[in-house]
Amino acid sequence: MTNNKPSILIAGAGPVGLVAANIFADAGISVAVFEADAELPTTLRASTFQPSTLDYLDRFGISKQLISQGLIAPRMQYRDRQGWMVELNFGSISQDTHHPYRVQCEQYKLTKLLADRLLQFAHAKIYFSTQVSAVTQSNQGVSVHLDSPHEQKVINGDWLIGADGGRSRVRDAIGIKLGGFTWPERFLVASTPFDFPSVIPNLCEVSYFADPQEWFFLLYVSGLWRVMIPIDANENDTQALSDNSIQNRLQRIYQKAGDYEIRHRTIYNVHQRVADRYRNGRVFLAGDSAHLNNPLGGMGMNGGIHDAFTLADLLVKVQQGESPSSHLDLYEQKRRPIALEYVNTITIANKHNLETKDPQEQKSWREQMTKIASDQSLAREYLLKVSMIASLRKQEQGTYVL
Numbered sequence: 148m149t150n151n152k153p154s155i156l157i158a159g160a161g162p163v164g165l166v167a168a169n170i171f172a173d174a175g176i177s178v179a180v181f182e183a184d185a186e187l188p189t190t191l192r193a194s195t196f197q198p199s200t201l202d203y204l205d206r207f208g209i210s211k212q213l214i215s216q217g218l219i220a221p222r223m224q225y226r227d228r229q230g231w232m233v234e235l236n237f238g239s240i241s242q243d244t245h246h247p248y249r250v251q252c253e254q255y256k257l258t259k260l261l262a263d264r265l266l267q268f269a270h271a272k273i274y275f276s277t278q279v280s281a282v283t284q285s286n287q288g289v290s291v292h293l294d295s296p297h298e299q300k301v302i303n304g305d306w307l308i309g310a311d312g313g314r315s316r317v318r319d320a321i322g323i324k325l326g327g328f329t330w331p332e333r334f335l336v337a338s339t340p341f342d343f344p345s346v347i348p349n350l351c352e353v354s355y356f357a358d359p360q361e362w363f364f365l366l367y368v369s370g371l372w373r374v375m376i377p378i379d380a381n382e383n384d385t386q387a388l389s390d391n392s393i394q395n396r397l398q399r400i401y402q403k404a405g406d407y408e409i410r411h412r413t414i415y416n417v418h419q420r421v422a423d424r425y426r427n428g429r430v431f432l433a434g435d436s437a438h439l440n441n442p443l444g445g446m447g448m449n450g451g452i453h454d455a456f457t458l459a460d461l462l463v464k465v466q467q468g469e470s471p472s473s474h475l476d477l478y479e480q481k482r483r484p485i486a487l488e489y490v491n492t493i494t495i496a497n498k499h500n501l502e503t504k505d506p507q508e509q510k511s512w513r514e515q516m517t518k519i520a521s522d523q524s525l526a527r528e529y530l531l532k533v534s535m536i537a538s539l540r541k542q543e544q545g546t547y548v549l
């Protein structure tokens with residue numbers, strides 16, 4: 148490990164930690180990223196890149212590469228099993244973004260691009276198999292205690308960003324609680340190469356199916372359809388992940404002869420949680436360490452990347468002497484209300500609209516979405532919210548109410 152003291156320490160080489168690290172590297176500020184895993188994680192997780200995030204990533208010149216490795220999704224649909232459908236086209240926000248579409252691409256392809264870019268800077272380092280186990284701080288700086296297979300070490304820096312995910316060790320170390328709740332049900336995700344568009348008329352790449360018995364979500368990524376379905380609290384993981392359970396669920400979406408080919412399967416807990424604070428002294432939380440939400444809407448990773456840009460831009464100005472350190476309070480003031488009042492509200496509403504058993508609520512949501520989809524101005528306003536452009540505008544204006 149280098150003996151030069153890095154200015155910025157970052158726990159976690161996920162999308163959030165690596166976006167922040169690239170901003171510091173670009174500004175000529177020395178940065179060290181500590182990653183517990185032996186290499187960049189390649190587990191299947193987020194796959195939706197919102198227009199607002201693609202606009203941000205243009206700063207690194209990597210949006211084009213990311214897009215070329217993914218799929219451009221210019222439309223999204225809300226549907227039900229009885230044939231009701233509305234479609235929204237991101238062309239309605241072409242005046243508001245350089246990317247009037249979502250990109251469906253695995254999150255690990257972004258982290259690879261970010262890490263490759265970062266490692267071209269001599270003043271940036273990523274330390275793998277290196278877990279941040281404790282944090283101490285004073286007025287002068289912050290120290291991270293690192294555990295790696297062959298040594299334990301303490302490294303000092305000026306500031307620390309805890310971008311170490313939902314179970315953040317950094318968050319625990321600085322005594323910040325994660326408020327909110329965990330849903331009783333979990334979400335199952337299964338991927339199949341089955342050609343759903345050949346049996347579901349006019350299906351587009353991002354389609355949410357409302358249903359009071361069993362809603363589902365179909366998303367096309369890298370030649371596979373990802374199917375997301377809720378799993379009741381009293382069904383255990385082994386049951387839910389069994390061939391039998393997945394086949395039955397897929398057959399309920401479309402009854403076909405023979406089994407579906409399943410390429411991946413996973414099940415996970417779903418939370419609506421926001422950290423009580425985003426900062427303690429010289430330590431900040433960003434991304435999943437600061438907030439967790441259900442994935443209906445594709446806002447988790449995107450919101451985390453927006454955190455990283457907001458925080459790192461503020462820190463660069465402070466490190467370069469352009470802003471007083473008191474400006475760092477703006478990070479929590481700008482980003483925490485977005486997580487609490489914007490992302491939470493939208494993702495909870497998305498879930499509710501898909502699952503509600505109340506016939507009146509089902510009817511009024513379908514009517515509302517039909518109206519929005521058929522009115523250019525309402526569609527634009529809706530897509531600005533969905534694509535998180537509205538949240539960034541609200542953050543700049545300091546108004547957060549939806």
Ligand SMILES: Cc1cc2nc3c(=O)[nH]c(=O)nc-3n(C[C@H](O)[C@H](O)[C@H](O)COP(=O)(O)OP(=O)(O)OC[C@H]3O[C@@H](n4cnc5c(N)ncnc54)[C@H](O)[C@@H]3O)c2cc1C
Pocket residue numbers: 158159160161162163164181182183184188191192193194195254277278279280310311312313315316317336413415433434435436442444445446447448449450451
């Ligand atoms: C199945 C699934 C589907 C999802 N789909 C979407 C989606 O469609 N759209 C969307 O926007 N979001 C989605 N999300 C959420 C998204 O994956 C997360 O919001 C995103 O990964 C958060 O990035 P992060 O960098 O904050 O944390 P992470 O990606 O979790 O990265 C944290 C990193 O820190 C490392 N680490 C952990 N502890 C330590 C430690 N003590 N020391 C050092 N390193 C440590 C971890 O190994 C990891 O590499 C999904 C999540 C899941 C689980």
